[in-house]
Amino acid sequence: MFYQFKSRLLIQKPNGNKYYYHVVSATTDHSYPFSIPVASIEVIANSGTYDYISTLSFDDIARLQVSIQYSPAEKIVWSDLFSGRVLSSKAQYGTGTTATITCSGHIAETGYAIIDEAKVYASATPGAEIISYFADKYLSRTSITYPDGNPSISVAYTTKQAQKYMKDLLTEMEELTSNTWYFIAEPIYDSSNNLSSVPITFRPFSTVATKKYKAIQGTPRFLSGNFSSDGSTVYTSAIQFGKTLAAVEPATTGVQYKGSYTNTAKVTAYGLRTKVNTDTGLESNAICASFAQYYLPNIVDPRVIGTVTLEGTIKAQIGDLITVKIPSIDLNGSPISGDYTVLKVHHSISYNEFQTTLSVGDGIELDTEDYLSIFARENRLNLQNFVS
Numbered sequence: 001m002f003y004q005f006k007s008r009l010l011i012q013k014p015n016g017n018k019y020y021y022h023v024v025s026a027t028t029d030h031s032y033p034f035s036i037p038v039a040s041i042e043v044i045a046n047s048g049t050y051d052y053i054s055t056l057s058f059d060d061i062a063r064l065q066v067s068i069q070y071s072p073a074e075k076i077v078w079s080d081l082f083s084g085r086v087l088s089s090k091a092q093y094g095t096g097t098t099a100t101i102t103c104s105g106h107i108a109e110t111g112y113a114i115i116d117e118a119k120v121y122a123s124a125t126p127g128a129e130i131i132s133y134f135a136d137k138y139l140s141r142t143s144i145t146y147p148d149g150n151p152s153i154s155v156a157y158t159t160k161q162a163q164k165y166m167k168d169l170l171t172e173m174e175e176l177t178s179n180t181w182y183f184i185a186e187p188i189y190d191s192s193n194n195l196s197s198v199p200i201t202f203r204p205f206s207t208v209a210t211k212k213y214k215a216i217q218g219t220p221r222f223l224s225g226n227f228s229s230d231g232s233t234v235y236t237s238a239i240q241f242g243k244t245l246a247a248v249e250p251a252t253t254g255v256q257y258k259g260s261y262t263n264t265a266k267v268t269a270y271g272l273r274t275k276v277n278t279d280t281g282l283e284s285n286a287i288c289a290s291f292a293q294y295y296l297p298n299i300v301d302p303r304v305i306g307t308v309t310l311e312g313t314i315k316a317q318i319g320d321l322i323t324v325k326i327p328s329i330d331l332n333g334s335p336i337s338g339d340y341t342v343l344k345v346h347h348s349i350s351y352n353e354f355q356t357t358l359s360v361g362d363g364i365e366l367d368t369e370d371y372l373s374i375f376a377r378e379n380r381l382n383l384q385n386f387v388s
Contacts (some may be wrong), residue, residue: 002070005067005245007354008023009021009023009057009064009065009350012062016194019055019295021044021305024098025031025350026039026347026348026349028040028066028082030345031184032318033179033182034174037063038103039064040102041064041101045097053149055207056086056099058086059085059373064082067079067375072137074260081347081349083187086102087103089101090102099350106187107200109142110170110200111167112165113166114165115163115277117161118159119133120160124155127150128202131351132229139166142185144201145200145201147318148204151204153173153177156245170200181202182319184203185198185200186199186201206321207321207324209322211321213313214322215308215323215358216324217322221313222310223309225306225308226306226307226308227304227305227329231302232301233277234300235268235274235299236262236269236271236299237263238262239256239274240259240260240276240277240291241278241279242279242288244257257283259291259292263300275299275368295368298366304336304340306360307372309370312349312356316342318344318345324336324337324338324339324340341360342359343360345365
C-alpha cells in the first residue's frame with residue numbers, strides 16, 4: 001500500500017509574511033483536563049550561507065503542517081497538526097545545523113491573562129454568562145464560543161483582584177460540568193491563509209463514536225495498544241456522614257447526620273466493599289443519602305485506561321469518542337472492545353515516521369472531594385441545607 005507523508009513548519013510574521021521550514025522531527029501534546037497544547041519542532045536552521053532561523057522571532061504564529069498521500073497521483077493538501085505561537089528557539093550544530101523551536105497553543109493567552117477585579121455573582125448565574133463576561137474583558141487574541149449550545153451549569157461565583165488567571169476560570173468551568181465539557185482552540189484563517197481569529201470553543205465530550213478514525217487491531221492504521229484495569233478504588237456501598245448536631249441534655253454527644261447507598265448487583269459480583277466519607281457541610285440525612293447515591297455509581301467498577309498508537313492521525317483530538325477493539329488484550333475476563341474518550345493526543349514526527357498516540361479511558365478519575373464539590377455546585381439551589 002502506498003503511503004507517504006510530508007511535514008513543514010509555517011511561520012507567519014505580524015506583517016503577514018510567511019516562511020516555511022523543513023521539519024527534521026517534532027512532537028506535540030494536548031491533554032485533558034484543561035491544558036495548554038505544546039509543540040517541540042526541530043527544523044533545518046541553515047543551508048550553505050543562508051540562515052533560515054534569523055527570520056524567526058518570539059511570538060510569531062507557528063503552524064506545524066502535515067500532508068498525507070495514499071496514492072502517487074493524490075494532490076498534496078496541507079493540514080495543521082498544531083497551531084500556536086513561538087515561545088523559544090535553540091540552535092544546535094553537529095552533524096548538521098538545526099534549531100529546536102518550542103511553541104504553545106493559542107489558548108496559552110488564558111495562562112497570562114489575569115482577572116484584575118473583584119467580581120461577585122451572589123446568586124446562581126449561568127456558566128456561559130460568567131465565562132463570556134471575563135473573556136470579553138480579559139482576552140484580546142482569543143474569544144469563547146459555544147457551537148453546541150451553552151452548558152447547563154449555574155453557580156454563584158467570586159473573583160478577587162489579581163488572584164486568578166483566565167485558565168483557572170476555564171478549568172473550574174470544566175469541573176462544573178463534571179468534566180464532561182472541554183475547551184479547545186479552533187483558529188480561523190482568511191483567504192490569504194493569514195490567521196484571522198481564534199475562537200476557543202466550549203464543547204461537550206462526544207457521546208457518539210467518531211467515524212474519522214478507529215483503533216482496531218489488524219487494520220493498517222493500528223500499530224499498538226496498552227491497557228490496564230485498576231480496581232483498587234472499587235466500592236459497592238457508600239456511607240456518608242454529615243454535620244454533628246449539638247448535644248441535647250442529658251446526652252453528651254450530638255446526633256450526626258448520615259445517609260447510605262448500596263449497589264446490590266455489584267455486592268453480588270465483588271462482595272461488600274464500603275466507602276465511608278464525612279463532610280460537615282452536609283446538614284441533613286436526606287442530603288447525605290443523596291450524595292451517597294450520586295457518588296457510588298462512579299466507583300463501583302474497575303477503571304479501564306490505556307494508550308493506542310496509530311499511524312499518523314491528523315484529525316485526532318481530545319474529547320473524541322473512539323472505537324477501540326484489541327482482541328489480544330483481555331481485561332476483567334473480556335477483550336478490549338468499546339468506545340473510549342480521548343484524554344490526551346501525542347503526535348510524533350521523524351524523518352520517515354508519523355505516529356499518533358492517544359491516551360483513552362472511561363473518563364477523568366476524581367477523588368471524593370472533587371465529587372463533593374461538583375455535587376455542591378450542581379445542587380446548591382435545591383439542596384438548601386448544604387453549606388460549602
